[in-house]
Amino acid sequence: MIEVRDLTKKYGDRVAVDSISFSVKQGEILGFLGQNGAGKTTTMKILTCFMSASSGTASVAGFDVFEHPFEVKKKIGYLPETPPVYPELLVEEYLSFVSDLRGIPRDQKRKKMDAVLERCQIGDVRGRLIGNLSKGYKQRVGLAQALIHDPEVLILDEPTVGLDPKQVSEARNLIKAMRSERTVIYSTHILSEVAATCDRIIIIDRGKIVAQEAITSLGVTGATTKTEIVVQRMDDAVVNALKGVRGVKSVQPFENGNKRLIVESESSEAVMSDISQAVVGQKAGLIRMSPVQLALEEYYLDLIRGKRGEV
Ligand SMILES: Nc1ncnc2c1ncn2[C@@H]1O[C@H](COP(=O)(O)OP(=O)(O)OP(=O)(O)O)[C@@H](O)[C@H]1O
Ligand SMILES: [Mg+2]
Numbered sequence: 231m232i233e234v235r236d237l238t239k240k241y242g243d244r245v246a247v248d249s250i251s252f253s254v255k256q257g258e259i260l261g262f263l264g265q266n267g268a269g270k271t272t273t274m275k276i277l278t279c280f281m282s283a284s285s286g287t288a289s290v291a292g293f294d295v296f297e298h299p300f301e302v303k304k305k306i307g308y309l310p311e312t313p314p315v316y317p318e319l320l321v322e323e324y325l326s327f328v329s330d331l332r333g334i335p336r337d338q339k340r341k342k343m344d345a346v347l348e349r350c351q352i353g354d355v356r357g358r359l360i361g362n363l364s365k366g367y368k369q370r371v372g373l374a375q376a377l378i379h380d381p382e383v384l385i386l387d388e389p390t391v392g393l394d395p396k397q398v399s400e401a402r403n404l405i406k407a408m409r410s411e412r413t414v415i416y417s418t419h420i421l422s423e424v425a426a427t428c429d430r431i432i433i434i435d436r437g438k439i440v441a442q443e444a445i446t447s448l449g450v451t452g453a454t455t456k457t458e459i460v461v462q463r464m465d466d467a468v469v470n471a472l473k474g475v476r477g478v479k480s481v482q483p484f485e486n487g488n489k490r491l492i493v494e495s496e497s498s499e500a501v502m503s504d505i506s507q508a509v510v511g512q513k514a515g516l517i518r519m520s521p522v523q524l525a526l527e528e529y530y531l532d533l534i535r536g537k538r539g540e541v
Contacts, residue, residue: 231256231383231413232277237286239272246272248437249286256382257410261424262417263530264434270417271311273434274387277415278308290383307381309389313372317361321352321371324360325378332379346374351400365392373401384408386416390423402427421530433533440533455497456522457505462515464489471508477501492522 232254239247247269254260262270275281277288279299287294293301316324325346329339347353350370355363360371369392376384389405390398406427408414418424424431433441461468469491472481477496495501502519509516 231258232288232290232415234273234277234288235286237273237276237288238284239269239276239281240284245437247276247283250434250437250439251286252432252439252442254413254415256413258430259405259409259414259428260416261428261431262415262434263419263421263424263431264417265419267436268434269437270434271387274308274385274415274417275310278306278385279303280308280310304379305382307376307379307384309372309376309384309386311387311391313368314375315360315368315371317359319360320357321347321360321363322356324371325374328375328378334379342378342380346377349377349404350374366394366397369393370397370401373404382412384412384414384416386414388417388419390418390420398423433530435533455495457493457495457502458518458520458522459491459493459505459509459516460518461489461491461509462517464491464514468509468512468514471512472505475501475504475508478505489517 232252234253235251236249237247237251238245238249250269250273262273264270272281276283277290277295279295279302282296287296289295290302291305293305295302316327319327322343325343326339329342334342347356350373352367352370352374355367360368363371369389373386373389376386386405390401393401402423405414405416409429430442430444432439459472469481472478472491472493475495477498478493478501479496480494482492482494493505495505506516506519509519
């Protein structure tokens, strides 16, 4: 549904997006993660035809964003970083204006407007001036604007910023409900949010993609994995035996009386097998050996750290 190839954007000498390539399948929800200034907004602006690229190609639903911007804009609903709302209009006036811009036929307008008012839970403020609404409500009006024409593709730039926890949860549910119905790309800084809503994440750092992963594969990342080992009898001999296994990178120190260890190692089957043998060889009474889900946050920081060689 979305294809991006070697996309680069320079602002003068500054490279904001550096030759990135990715694709998004129909019905997929993609989380776009990265620190401030990573290039998320720039990429989204190019995909939504708000900005040209310096080089590379991008297409949405088979239409090139540079050659067929009108076709692309029809397919896309876009919520920019700052909601594109007019403070001097009432919510309903604004949505009516957006419907006209989107070319929604007169006889369907009322129905479409009611549907987004309901979906974004802004029915109760439909008659209020946008300028007087709270930040979270303005954000929801922005979301309604992006949804009004039932777009196949939604591009949302930090849609949950400024929402209170209840609204965040509602916005997440709204996005989740679109799974398989629409294709969604959205950016956020909140790691738990991508874990909860996305099928896949792309992590971007200083204009480059540093990881593309399915959420389900985040337990084992890169070359290392963490394994929890629970034994009946723990002592220094067990720890030393584990440290001696080839491929083991670290064994977390254990407190006296604690019969649980975390071992970080290469993730190959051979190393796993050697780890279990080392424990069994010590007659420690192996009770459990299971992979530790590497927290998304840890994974993310590891990646950025790896790239920067600091932090
Ligand atoms: N109009 C512009 N002129 C010059 N540089 C710009 C412009 N817009 C963005 N940049 C630079 O491009 C880089 C990427 O910015 P971008 O807004 O895409 O990042 P982002 O990932 O969306 O960050 P944030 O999380 O803060 O929203 C940054 O270094 C930024 O300073
Ligand atoms: Mg941004």
